[in-house]
Amino acid sequence: MSHKAGFVSIIGKPNAGKSTLMNALVGEKMSIVTPKAQTTRHRIIGIVNEPEYQIVISDTPGVIKPAYTLQASMMNFVEGSLIDADVILLVTDIQEKYDESDVIEKLRKTDSPVAVLINKIDKSTEAEVKSKIAYWEETLHPQAIFAISALHEHNIAAVMPFILGHLPEHPPYYEKDALTDKNERFFVSEIIREKVFKLYEKEIPYSTEVIITAFKEEAHINRISAEIIVERDSQKNIIIGKGGSMIKKVGTYAREDIEEFLQKKVFLELFVKVIPDWRKKDNYLKRFGYEH
Numbered sequence: 265m266s267h268k269a270g271f272v273s274i275i276g277k278p279n280a281g282k283s284t285l286m287n288a289l290v291g292e293k294m295s296i297v298t299p300k301a302q303t304t305r306h307r308i309i310g311i312v313n314e315p316e317y318q319i320v321i322s323d324t325p326g327v328i329k330p331a332y333t334l335q336a337s338m339m340n341f342v343e344g345s346l347i348d349a350d351v352i353l354l355v356t357d358i359q360e361k362y363d364e365s366d367v368i369e370k371l372r373k374t375d376s377p378v379a380v381l382i383n384k385i386d387k388s389t390e391a392e393v394k395s396k397i398a399y400w401e402e403t404l405h406p407q408a409i410f411a412i413s414a415l416h417e418h419n420i421a422a423v424m425p426f427i428l429g430h431l432p433e434h435p436p437y438y439e440k441d442a443l444t445d446k447n448e449r450f451f452v453s454e455i456i457r458e459k460v461f462k463l464y465e466k467e468i469p470y471s472t473e474v475i476i477t478a479f480k481e482e483a484h485i486n487r488i489s490a491e492i493i494v495e496r497d498s499q500k501n502i503i504i505g506k507g508g509s510m511i512k513k514v515g516t517y518a519r520e521d522i523e524e525f526l527q528k529k530v531f532l533e534l535f536v537k538v539i540p541d542w543r544k545k546d547n548y549l550k551r552f553g554y555e556h
């Protein structure tokens with residue numbers, strides 16, 4: 265029996281709905297989804313496995329002009345994901361307010377087949393959809409254009425045949441029962457980071473990193489310790505909140521989701537640590553997994 269396998273990269277502006285689309289395609293809550301821009305920092309790989317094919321999907325950080333070292337390193341992931349992709353899915357919010365010319369520039373340089381996915385059509389009229397389709401036809405001449413709602417899983421089924429049509433014959437790259445190449449610790453830190461994104465405002469989420477410092481698996485409970493890293497004492501105070509009220513909320517919400525994810529009882533301990541200007545320091549970026 266012939267087998268197809270290949271790499272699909274999802275790219276687009278911050279908040280366009282890339283993570284939501286990947287979750288819809290992979291069918292599991294794989295990368296974190298929040299209403300704030302730039303929550304996806306790493307390349308996350310989700311894998312769709314069927315007897316006759318294996319699709320490896322990367323969800324990339326939103327394309328932005330880098331303002332500091334962390335963002336420059338985030339953009340390296342995007343460049344890398346365009347080079348090794350068999351299929352590129354460009355996700356664009358139908359109400360996009362950002363200038364998308366930098367994304368379009370990147371795509372003009374690639375030889376891989378591109379589909380434009382006009383997302384969030386649940387928030388628009390038919391006339392808006394038609395005019396957006398015409399715009400993308402004209403601007404990029406992609407191999408295909410789909411009008412979708414990733415959140416409501418509308419028209420997602422149409423994307424699969426496009427992907428499969430462009431996937432080369434190839435043996436599987438990963439074990440056929442693999443869902444992702446990231447480990448449980450990674451997802452646990454992502455869940456905690458998601459709560460930080462949801463509970464704090466302004467620059468706080470962007471100044472934060474979460475490190476899992478202990479992960480002990482016992483028969484009926486996992487004991488997990490994590491550090492929330494911030495850049496300044498003032499941010500530490502905000503993270504902790506009055507009498508520890510805020511950090512308690514982070515801990516409670518995160519623990520509930522981690523228990524659901526691991527299907528096990530969890531004891532979660534959180535610490536807040538200040539590392540001045542960690543986002544500008546190469547050694548910390550490296551340690552936190554942002555290759556440079």
Ligand SMILES: Nc1nc2c(ncn2[C@@H]2O[C@H](COP(=O)(O)OP(=O)(O)OP(=O)(O)O)[C@@H](O)[C@H]2O)c(=O)[nH]1
Nearest residue numbers: 279280281282283284301302303304326413414415
């Ligand atoms: N109404 C509507 N909202 C959507 C749809 N798809 C995604 N969203 C919402 O848009 C927001 C951003 O979605 P994400 O999937 O996190 O976007 P992203 O492109 O991965 O964002 P970054 O990781 O910041 O680059 C979330 O609040 C989603 O629920 C959709 O089809 N319709």
